[in-house]
Amino acid sequence: MAITNEGGSAASITTAGVRELEQVAQHAVELALKAGADAAEVLVRDGSELTAKIRKGEPELVQEASSRGLGLRVFKDGRRAVTYTSDLRRASLAAFTAETVTLAALAEPDELNRLPDREELATSYPELDLYDDAVACVDAKWALEQCKRGEAAALAADARVTNSDGATWSRVLGATAFATSGGFVGGYRGSYASFVVEPLCDDPSDPANPKKRNGFWWTADRFLARLDDPEAVGREATRRTVATLGPRKLVTQECPIVFDPECGRSIVGTVFSVANGSAFWRKSTYLIGREGTLVASPLVTIDDDPHILRAPGSRPFDGDGLPTRKNSVVSAGVLESVLCDVYSARKLGRKSTGSAGRGIGGNPGPTTSNLIMRPGATPKADVVKNTARGLYVTSMMGFGFNPVTGDFSRGAQGFWIENGELTYPVSEVTISLNFDELLKRIDLVGDDLDLRSSTACPTFRVSSMMVAGSDE
């Protein structure tokens, strides 16, 4: 019997469906040219979602819907306009494209407003195995059953779990098609399933101020069979939640900080926010003029890799229609490349790195695909073992980062490390250090890497940061 990955349910996205979407995109491009545009680009997305949630054993929510949208960018006399609509009927599209061309007259000419050069365009692109029809075949009943199992396991794992924020199973299916008057047309489909369990405990440690402690654990993948068992997710969620009971605030001090990968990846994401072409030409980064120089510890290597099979951030072509490629962002501490889309690259007088992302209603801009800080040589467990005293950070809060100066300050929660071991939980402190210095002070990098999310890193340590807490 032949095995197919096609059309197993009403929610399925077929390759024929992707081709149809490409035709819609091409049709809209033609309409825009007919309306007088010098050039046009059209992005069409068609997708569906299913969310099922159980709380305390009972269904709390089932949400199911599909939606589609078309985004159009036109250039006329060097001026540009960007519009979107969810009305894809042929008659409506003609009026919509004509209106967009008229709108462009309001903008002012910019000589960089033109399509990518033809030789830059992707002419073929890799099959990255991003779609699993088994995800499309999940129905609400099955999803609710997973939730029941995961939540029950979380509640059974420890008597201190007294309440629940529920268990949620979700899937997103999507098809993307992109066409330009410069000759590009392409499309692909993707699936993504995720499951999260959120237990809750009463924390009796401060009777004057009753608090609760929440936590969560999750699994996610493009392929259904690669999700962790719901029971395993529930038990891990409980283990993480009860561990935070009875936290203490630290005395204000400087100490080593170990970042758990769950929050360390936000540090890696922050590297991108200052190492992209848009931030460079807008002068919104402290890294201007630092390419080719040491901007981090030699232990730090960060790649952006869009070609990892089945990975959450993989993509066959970028938002400008260029081929995607693996880019080295930081190599042994040296800033190797700044991720660019076509426009930011032109602003900086260089070539795009094939990193354009594009939403339905906006201009393209640099984005990451799978942004990965490479594992180091230190066994994961040894990162904590080799720390005499310090703070192991499991989550951060707030938005305290200034990309122009690098000033970094965020709320933190985690565990105190004493003699190489995690001891009591810590909360209500901030960790601060200029980001330039933070990257340079990374002195231990673990050998672990979890690719569940599109930005990922191993466990790593920063030799010293300021921890603000209480006075005594």
Added chain:
Amino acid sequence: MPTIVPPPLGAPFAPGGDTAIDATLAQRLLSIALDAGGDYADLYFEYRVTADYSYEDEQVKTVGRGVSLGLGVRVTKGDATGYAYTEDLAWDRMAHAARIAGQIASGGGSAQPVDVAHVAIPDLYTVTTPSLAAPPADKLELLRAADRAARAYDPRITRVEASFVEQIKEVLVVTSDGHLARDVQPLMRFGVRAVAEDGAKRQAGSSGGGGRYGLDYFAQAKKDAASHGAEAARIAIAMFDAQDAPAGEMPVVLAAGDSGILLHEAVGHGLEADFNRKETSNYSGQIGKQVASTLCTVVDDGTVPSSRGSINVDDEGYASKSNTLIENGILVGYMHDRLSAKHYGIKPTGNGRRESFRAMPLPRMTNTELRPGTSDPAEIIASVKRGIFAKRFSGGQVNISNGDFVFSLTESYLIEDGKLTAPLKGVNLIGNGPEVLRRVDMLGSDYELSDGIWTCGKDGQSVPVGVGTPSVRISKITVGGTKA
């Protein structure tokens, strides 16, 4: 310049529209939604037209426009919700969405005929000309004026970005318990960001505002485009002198106005009734108890004229209200949506809001305010020996379960011997909601409502909100600087 036709501002589901929805059609859809045995259903029709203009490099760079239209159908059975939506208002698509949402209730039942009647709602945003209908050239001139003012402020200003975003959202809510409400909600926002360079040193500043206004917003004092441009430039230049902020516990004085986002995080979210209904908030079971200093009276008021957070009617068809949450330090009430109000056996408070037709409503804040006290604001600063004066913020975040929150300052000053001295680099404050509110020991007489710039996120849904406070002194809070 060619004639630019304004986008059609009337929703297709409005009377006279392409797919006009009247009470009879809505009743038929609600009956389908309840067919499987649900005990409540509602329909949320939404039509949204957005336009945006962005300016940088002394040029109008992009002009954008978007239109979205859809219907969200919700059916509840006990505490369970079924939700579906469609972007196509053809009858069979709407009926399909109603059936999908209705599946939450299995077991069947006899659908009751549904009677609906118009709800009386206030008129809090009397915009004579929506900005979307005003000539685009007027908006481009606002962007240019901001750019000129920022550059004129100081020669070290090397980059200016300005943006104008405008929106009209028309909604029709019909519920199986008989409400039918229509509302047209205008919203505009203006923003300027300036970058200053002095040798290799670089700093940025920003300023903005807006609300449920037309272009009349800019006629208000200090809210014209040039004032925002100059303010963004002032901050960027002032930051050249910024020093490392201290680390540790100390008194903090919050300026009137935007400081309300501390209130929004420290107490607001924890008083949204869904968290309390599920007993996941640290304020669960605290009604009638002292949760803040006796100086504190906190109100969530959706009826402040023209404010970004105001709504004539919430997204469940209930007229917006002013609701007291904390009175002289005592917790007196939560913010409710229909589901939580039913659980507590009270009337909904007009706080059921949603981001769009793609999401179900949740209890959300509108304009959250700390009522003024009697202290002279200058005396509040003068009363602090060593501490921080917080003036501008980039945002905050809270953990609902334990009340811990952070709050990011973008413009702040050291207070030494009762006087403002050095400007400080960006820094976070971290605290615990109830603990910090108990430490409020002085309130100014100078109440101010924030300008319309704040957006609140919860469960992945964003809604526009307002905040307001007088000057506030907190006797002790942890400041997350780098200087020991």
